[in-house]
Amino acid sequence: MRVVRTVAELRAATKELLAGAAGSAGSSGPTGSAGSIGIVPTMGALHEGHLSLVRAARADNAVVVVSIFVNPTQFNEPADLDAYPRNEERDTRLAADAGADIVFAPSAAEMYPEGFATTVSVTGSITETLEGASRGASHFDGVATIVAKLLLAALADNAYFGAKDAQQVVVVKRMVADLGIPARVVVCPTSRDADGLARSSRNVRLSAADRSRALAIPRALTEVAAAVGAGEFDPQRLRALATEILAAEQIEAEYLAFVDPESLVPVTSTHQPTLFALAARVGEVRLIDNIELRDGAESA
Amino acid sequence: MRVVRTVAELRAATKELLAGAAGSAGSSGPTGSAGSIGIVPTMGALHEGHLSLVRAARADNAVVVVSIFVNPTQFNEPADLDAYPRNEERDTRLAADAGADIVFAPSAAEMYPEGFATTVSVTGSITETLEGASRGASHFDGVATIVAKLLLAALADNAYFGAKDAQQVVVVKRMVADLGIPARVVVCPTSRDADGLARSSRNVRLSAADRSRALAIPRALTEVAAAVGAGEFDPQRLRALATEILAAEQIEAEYLAFVDPESLVPVTSTHQPTLFALAARVGEVRLIDNIELRDGAESA
Structure with missing residues (x-):
C-alpha cells in the first residue's frame, strides 16, 4: 500500500x-x-x-x-x-x-x-x-x-x-x-446503516437526537416506493406523502424531486422510470438521499 | 491507410x-x-x-x-x-x-x-x-x-x-x-509560401490582387522583428511601424498585439520575450499571423 x-x-x-x-x-x-x-x-x-x-x-x-x-x-x-x-x-x-x-x-x-x-x-x-x-x-x-x-x-x-x-x-x-x-x-448501490440512513461523511456531525430524526428521510423514500407499488403514480400526491413523513420530525425538505433518471427532468407520472431524490437539513447538517422507482417497484 | x-x-x-x-x-x-x-x-x-x-x-x-x-x-x-x-x-x-x-x-x-x-x-x-x-x-x-x-x-x-x-x-x-x-x-514552426505568406486553408479564397496585398502581413512581422533587432523595444512605436506597413496596402488590422507568449498579457517592452500577433481582413478573408520576438532576435 x-x-x-x-x-x-x-x-x-x-x-x-x-x-x-x-x-x-x-x-x-x-x-x-x-x-x-x-x-x-x-x-x-x-x-x-x-x-x-x-x-x-x-x-x-x-x-x-x-x-x-x-x-x-x-x-x-x-x-x-x-x-x-x-x-x-x-x-x-x-x-x-x-x-x-x-x-x-x-x-x-x-x-x-x-x-x-x-x-x-x-x-x-x-x-x-x-x-x-x-x-x-x-x-x-x-x-x-x-x-x-x-x-x-x-x-x-x-x-x-x-x-x-x-x-x-x-x-x-x-x-x-x-x-x-x-x-x-x-x-x-447506496450503502445504508442497519436502520436505513444512507451512509455519509456528514452523518458524524448529527447530534444523537438529529440522527434519530433523520430516519424520516429513508422512511419517506421507502413509503413513497411502497405507495407507488400500491398504485399511486401521481408525483404531487407522492410529494405530499413524503412532506408529511418529514414534517412529523420537523424536517422541511429543500427539494423533493420526481425526475427522469437520465435527464433529471420532472416526470408527470411514476409509471415511467423515476428517480425520487431529496435534500433536507437536519439540525446543521444537509443530507441527500434518493431511490429509483421502476415500474412501480423500488430499487435502491 | x-x-x-x-x-x-x-x-x-x-x-x-x-x-x-x-x-x-x-x-x-x-x-x-x-x-x-x-x-x-x-x-x-x-x-x-x-x-x-x-x-x-x-x-x-x-x-x-x-x-x-x-x-x-x-x-x-x-x-x-x-x-x-x-x-x-x-x-x-x-x-x-x-x-x-x-x-x-x-x-x-x-x-x-x-x-x-x-x-x-x-x-x-x-x-x-x-x-x-x-x-x-x-x-x-x-x-x-x-x-x-x-x-x-x-x-x-x-x-x-x-x-x-x-x-x-x-x-x-x-x-x-x-x-x-x-x-x-x-x-x-509556421509553414510559409516562398514569398512569406503563412499557409492557411483560407488563402485559396484570396483574389490574386488580395494575395499580393496580403504580403504586407509577413512584411510587417519581419520588419518589426528587424526593428527590435536594431534596438526598438517600445510596443507603441513597433505597432505604429506595423500599422504603416499594412496601411500601404490598405489593410487595417483587427489587432496588433505585443504580448507575453505564455499569459498573452500585453508587454510594456520587447526586452522580454514577446509574441507579436496580428489579425486583419484582406478582402473578404480574415488572416492571422505572428512572430516570436526573443531577446531582440526573431524566431518563427
Whole structure:
C-alpha cells in the first residue's frame, strides 16, 4: 500500500504495479481484468459506503487507486469546506484494509497549480436542477473538473461511484461520455446503516437526537416506493406523502424531486422510470438521499 | 491507410496497428517511440503546413492519426463555417502521402450526439484577448472541447499543432496540462509560401490582387522583428511601424498585439520575450499571423 502525492508519482506507481501484476499473471493475483486500473474518487472521511466501492474496484481491477482530495471548487460554502472531516491516516488504513493498492492524496496546489484556468462544465437540465439549483451552478463544474482530472491522472479503466449521489453520477456519466474519457463509470448501490440512513461523511456531525430524526428521510423514500407499488403514480400526491413523513420530525425538505433518471427532468407520472431524490437539513447538517422507482417497484 | 468515422473504429484501428508495429519491432518500422500514437488535428483543406505536422508526427510515432473535422462549435459566423473548404478525398490522399496511417473523419453527430452537454473552457487572459476578443469567448471553448475529445479519442501520446495559431497553442497547452490529458503538445514552426505568406486553408479564397496585398502581413512581422533587432523595444512605436506597413496596402488590422507568449498579457517592452500577433481582413478573408520576438532576435 502506497500513498502518493503527485500525478507523476501516481502514474509511476500504477505502471509498476501493473508490470508486477502482469509478471504474476495466472498466479494468485486479483481476479480483475488483466492490466486494468480502478479508481474510487473520495473526499476522505471514509465510511462503509466508500469501502464497498473499494471492494467492488478490487474485484474488477489489477490495480486499485483510492483518491482522497477535499476538492475546494465543489463547495459553495467555505464553512462547509472547513467543517469537512479530515483524517488521512485513518482513511489510508481503511482503504488498505478494503483492498486499495494506492492512496492518491494530492495537495490543492498539485491539482490546481498557479495559472490553472480550465473548467469542465456540464450544462442544461442535469446540472440546473436539484443540487445544482440548491448549491449553485459552480458545484457541478467543480465536480466534473476534478473527476475528469482524477480519472486522467490514474489512467483509470473503471471509476466507482455510489448511487447516493445520484445527480453526481448522472453528471459524471455525461461528462465521461461527452469527452470520451476512456473509463467505465461503475455505479454501486447506496450503502445504508442497519436502520436505513444512507451512509455519509456528514452523518458524524448529527447530534444523537438529529440522527434519530433523520430516519424520516429513508422512511419517506421507502413509503413513497411502497405507495407507488400500491398504485399511486401521481408525483404531487407522492410529494405530499413524503412532506408529511418529514414534517412529523420537523424536517422541511429543500427539494423533493420526481425526475427522469437520465435527464433529471420532472416526470408527470411514476409509471415511467423515476428517480425520487431529496435534500433536507437536519439540525446543521444537509443530507441527500434518493431511490429509483421502476415500474412501480423500488430499487435502491 | 484507413479512413474511420467513429471513436470506436479509431481505437480499434490504432490498437491493431500498434500490435502490428510491436510484432515487427526492430524491422523496418517507423523510427518513433515504441507504441506511441501521434495525432494531427485538422479541419481538412490540407496544405503544406498540415503536411509538415504529419511528417513530424511520422518521425515520432508508431501510429499517425490525422483527424479531419470542421468543428461547428468554434465558428462564430455561420457563413464562415459554410465557406470553409471541404475535400475529403484529396485530404485523405495528401495525408497518406505524408505518412498518416489513419484518417479520422467523424460526423458532427459522432462528436456531438444528441444530449451532448459538456464544455471544456479555458478562462482568463489567454482566451479573453486577441482571437477570443475578436471571435467571441465561445470560439476557444469550441477549440478546447474538440481538442480534448480528439486527443482522448485517439489515446494520443503526442499531438501536433502549428505555431501560426499561436493563441490556440497556448490554450491547448493550458487545457492539456490543467486536465492532465496524457499527451505531449508538439508545436511546429509556421509553414510559409516562398514569398512569406503563412499557409492557411483560407488563402485559396484570396483574389490574386488580395494575395499580393496580403504580403504586407509577413512584411510587417519581419520588419518589426528587424526593428527590435536594431534596438526598438517600445510596443507603441513597433505597432505604429506595423500599422504603416499594412496601411500601404490598405489593410487595417483587427489587432496588433505585443504580448507575453505564455499569459498573452500585453508587454510594456520587447526586452522580454514577446509574441507579436496580428489579425486583419484582406478582402473578404480574415488572416492571422505572428512572430516570436526573443531577446531582440526573431524566431518563427
